Amino acid sequence: QLVSALHNLTRHVVYRGLTKPEDILALFPENFHQNLKNLLTKIILENVSAWRNEAQASQISLPRLVDMDWRVDIKTSSDNISRMAVPTCLLQLKIQEDAALCGNNPVVSAVTVELSKETLDTMLEGLGRIRDQLSAVANK
Amino acid sequence: VSSQQFCALTDVLFRFLTEPKEVERFLAQLSDFATMNKISLGPLKSIVKSVLLVPSGALKRNLSSEQVRADFIALGLSEEKASYFAEQWKLNSPALTRLAVSQTLMINQLIDMEWKFGVTAGSSELEKVGSIFLQLKLVIKKGGQMENVYMELTLPQFYSFLHEMERVKTSLESFS
Numbered sequence: 065q066l067v068s069a070l071h072n073l074t075r076h077v078v079y080r081g082l083t084k085p086e087d088i089l090a091l092f093p094e095n096f097h098q099n100l101k102n103l104l105t106k107i108i109l110e111n112v113s114a115w116r117n118e119a120q121a122s123q124i125s126l127p128r129l130v131d132m133d134w135r136v137d138i139k140t141s142s143d144n145i146s147r148m149a150v151p152t153c154l155l156q157l158k159i160q161e162d163a164a165l166c167g168n169n170p171v172v173s174a175v176t177v178e179l180s181k182e183t184l185d186t187m188l189e190g191l192g193r194i195r196d197q198l199s200a201v202a203n204k
Numbered sequence: 205v206s207s208q209q210f211c212a213l214t215d216v217l218f219r220f221l222t223e224p225k226e227v228e229r230f231l232a233q234l235s236d237f238a239t240m241n242k243i244s245l246g247p248l249k250s251i252v253k254s255v256l257l258v259p260s261g262a263l264k265r266n267l268s269s270e271q272v273r274a275d276f277i278a279l280g281l282s283e284e285k286a287s288y289f290a291e292q293w294k295l296n297s298p299a300l301t302r303l304a305v306s307q308t309l310m311i312n313q314l315i316d317m318e319w320k321f322g323v324t325a326g327s328s329e330l331e332k333v334g335s336i337f338l339q340l341k342l343v344i345k346k347g348g349q350m351e352n353v354y355m356e357l358t359l360p361q362f363y364s365f366l367h368e369m370e371r372v373k374t375s376l377e378s379f380s
Contacts (some may be wrong), residue, residue, distance in 0.1 A: 123327045126339055126356040132365060136375045144304040145263060151379035152310075153372050158264070159355050175353050177314045181376050188373060190317055191263055191366045196336065198321065201336070 077108055078115045085109060124162060130172060131158040153179040209241050210285045217252065218292050221259055224300050259293065263304055316343040316348065338362050 073091065082088055088105045132155065139150040154176060161171045179187065216237060220230040234252065236243045274288035277283060277333050321338040335358075342353045357365065 096216060119327070120335065123324070125337070126354050128355050129355045129361055129365070132368060134368060134372050134373055136372065136379065138379055139308060142304075142308040144307055145301065148301075148305060149379075151376045152307070153376060154311075155314075155372075157355065159353070159354075175342075175344070176312055177342065178311045179314050179372075180310070182378065183314050184369065184373055184376060187314070187317055188366075188369055190319065191362075194319055194321065194362065195366060198336070198338075198362075 073104075074108060074111075074115065077112060078119060083109070083112065124199070127159045127161050127173075129157060130160045132156065153181075153184055155179060158171065209237075211238060211288055213252075214289055214292050215303055216256060217259075218296050221256070222303065227238060259300065262293065263297070310345075313345045315345050316340060317341070318343075 077088060085105050088108055134153060134155045136151055136153050139152055141147055156174055158172055158174050158201045195197045216233045235245055238248050272293045273286045276286035276289055318341040320343060323333050338357045340355050344351045344353060
């Protein structure tokens with residue numbers, strides 16, 4: 065019962081995002097032991113930001129990008145043309161499935177994509193637009 | 205076949221080569237040519253088939269227009285006709301080369317990218333969140349089929365992704 069009560073208390077603090085000691089102290093009932101109240105508040109305050117970050121990291125989401133690698137190759141010949149020098153890019157994205165679904169064994173899948181120069185240029189244009197939109201939102 | 209007819213036929217051939225999807229148009233133009241010049245379609249088709257082999261072989265071996273001309277003369281074509289063909293070849297070879305390059309094998313080619321971003325307002329754990337997320341959808345051609353890959357990125361991840369892609373672009377440009 066004690067553990068359950070503590071759990072509820074900490075969840076409430078994290079949920080509400082309480083950061084000031086007065087707010088946390090106000091949660092305890094009137095005749096609660098003073099020193100215990102202060103000790104608990106102090107411990108909770110120390111851990112609140114770590115708990116918030118962890119909650120945010122494990123919230124439901126689409127699969128998340130965890131890593132990316134790339135390499136540039138030069139194609140020198142093919143069955144259509146015996147001699148050429150066409151650069152191309154291979155991009156590998158490591159994606160982790162929703163943490164909440166996998167528990168302790170997250171499934172990481174790797175997607176390898178080939179990009180020609182034209183595709184890369186178009187992609188960069190798109191990414192640039194995202195960046196502009198993001199700065200517009202951030203500046204509001 | 206007279207020179208004029210040969211020139212017209214060559215034009216039709218090259219138009220087809222540069223737009224290989226226009227098969228119907230090519231066949232229609234061939235039968236028009238046959239009726240206009242009173243040649244029967246059957247033999248015309250087989251001649252055209254063998255003539256079409258020449259440009260694709262030339263493309264494979266990166267032949268110059270001089271070599272194409274020499275090949276044709278060796279095959280028994282008159283000099284005038286061979287020169288005309290070689291001229292057309294020179295004019296069209298950049299487009300034909302580009303076409304051949306684009307048909308080169310590509311593994312898991314990226315076809316399209318869509319995105320949306322927004323703000324996480326709240327969750328079951330945290331009442332007020334206010335963090336920005338970016339969702340990307342990549343459409344990839346795997347073998348014959350399209351596959352959609354969905355992923356979410358945080359802002360710092362997005363900026364480092366953008367940075368890496370710009371590095372790739374610099375690298376590709378230095379090799380072209």
